Amino acid sequence: MTRFIHDQFSKDYLEELLKPFGIVQAPSRVAAEVKEIDVLFTPIPTQTTNLNTLxxxxxxxxxxxxxxxxxxxTSIEEIKDCLSKSLEVNKAIQREANRNKSKISDSEIPQQWILTLxxxxxxxAGFGGVLKSDWVEGVYFxxxxxxxxxxxxxxxPSIPETLWLRILGRGKVQQRAIDELTALPANHPFQRVTLELxxxxxxxxxxxxxxETEDRELVMRLAPLYQEDRERARQEGLQQGLQQGVQQGLQQGEQQLIVRQLNRRLGNIDSSLIEQIQQLSIEQLESLGEALLxxxxxxxxxxxxxxKQNTTNQ
Structure with missing residues (x-):
């Protein structure tokens, strides 16, 4: 069960980091027998100037x-399956080019990245993987x-350039990456979305x-960060609402945190639902914070x- 939880996290994580720069399909189906690619990404040329941030x-x-x-x-069979899906994508691109009587360049064919612990x-060696001098250790072409x-x-290597990949690791590798993530400036464009994921x-x-034990340790590592973030959001709301009263400031901070969590869990929620959430008391918001799990x-x-509305009206 936990494997599927982590699989979904990986897809959501890559989608969130990459969507400012192009079109992300997660998952994407390919022809032949029904198979799914975890994440298919197509960059938008005008949006790639800040990719070095990742x-x-x-x-x-x-x-x-x-x-x-x-x-x-990954096992040998899983890598073979990945290669099979990649070849299906390439064939589909070639068929489309043939229908349009156009030529495709190598740069239009997706490069596949198999991310394994x-x-x-x-x-x-069996798949002919080799290192390249212009890439870091651990990337085999x-x-x-x-x-x-x-x-x-x-x-x-544990360097800033690999941080966003090491977040997908396990055990000490992932925990060190989380430590590095929390040490980034609060205004870093991807720190907030990664922490929320x-x-x-x-x-x-x-x-x-x-x-598993590793997952239990991960939960324990993230728990204080979550509480600190929750308290920070409440304090920010408190400061923003001082002129309107302490109670309202606390509510604003709690509302912002709850809406962010709901958007992350369910997708962007409708404005009418946000309005209903804004009508909740602090106690009800705290109750919602537990229930949304x-x-x-x-x-x-x-x-x-x-x-909640029926209970209030009774």
């Missing part, structure tokens, strides 16, 4: 790309026509009864608000 991940996103993140070390020397690289996250991951893991759809939020 370090090595940004370098991967300068051209069309396929991202296949794995929570556990570890990989044995035997597996890397397969022979040219495969347009694929295997990225071994736990081999990446990690908080969502923490909450999903926390309600799961059978989690169990929400799977917007309908769950709507039902909770209706029940």
């Amino acid at each position: 370090g090595i991940l940004g370098s991967m996103a300068t051209t069309p790309a396929i991202f296949e993140p794995f929570r556990n070390p 570890t990989a044995s020397e035997t597996i890397i 397969l022979p040219e026509y495969f347009r694929t690289a295997i990225v071994v996250i736990h081999q990446l 990690l908080y969502s991951l923490q909450q999903n893991l926390r309600i799961n009864q059978n989690i 169990d929400f799977a759809t917007v309908a769950d939020l709507e039902l909770w608000l209706r029940q």
Whole structure:
């Protein structure tokens, strides 16, 4: 169960980091037997000027790309499956070009990045993976026509340029990356969204009864960060609302935090629902903050608000 939680986190994480720079499809279906690519990315040329903010991940996103993140070390069969899906994408692009009687350049064919925690020397050698002098250690490129690289996250050097990939690691690698993330300036363009995704991951893991030791340690590492962030949001709301009264300031901070969490969990929620949330008391907002951990759809939020409204009217 927790593997699927982490898989969803990886897809959401890559989508959030890359969507300012292009079109992200997560997942994306390919032809033949139904298969899904985890993340298919197409850069928008006018939006790529700040990609260097994402370090090595940004370098991967300068051209069309396929991202296949794995929570556990990838097997030989899983890598073969990735190659199969990549070839299907290439064939689909070629068929479209033939229909349009146009030529496609190599830069239009997506480069595939298989993100794995570890990989044995035997597996890397078996697929012909080699390091390149202009890339960091841990990124192994397969022979040219495969347009694929295997990225071994736990081999990446601990430098700022690899931070956004090491967030997808496990154990000490991920925890060190989280420490580096929290040390970034508060106005860093991707710090806030990454922390909120990690908080969502923490909450999903926390309600799961059978989690691994590493996941339990991750929950414990993120818990104080979440509480600090929650308190910071409340204090910001307090400061903004001093002229309108302490109570209203606390409510504003709580409302902002709850809306951010709901948007992250359910997608951007309707303005009418936000208006209902703004009518809740601090006690009700705190209750909603606990209840939203169990929400799977917007309908769950709507039902909770209706029940709360019925209770208030009684």
